[in-house]
Amino acid sequence: MNITTELVDYVSELSRLKLPEEEKASMTAQLEQIIGYMDVLNTLDTSDIEPMSHTFPVKNVLREDEVEVFPNRDGLLAGAPAHDAEAFFVPKTVD
DSSP states (O other), rough: OOOOHHHHHHHHHHHHHHHHHHHHHHHHHHHHHHHHHHHHTTTTTTSSSSOOOOSOOOOOOOOOOOOOOOHHHHHHHHSSSBBBOOOOOOOOOOO
């Protein structure tokens, strides 16, 4: 794939980056190298490889929820701009 400066401008606009004119040439070369490496990866035979979402087995280990009494509720609530004796007051966000 031939990377042009117009494509570099388009990609930088999508990523909300402002590239100086002197960096566009080097970015064009770097993107061509990246696409070239993707072409190398596309030549690999992956027909016997099972698809995976992670490179290592992922297992979520969750503990049971336990209700605990906070020992210093007054100290915690003291830093809030608005509160009562039990909870924080926050602005209403949904009507």
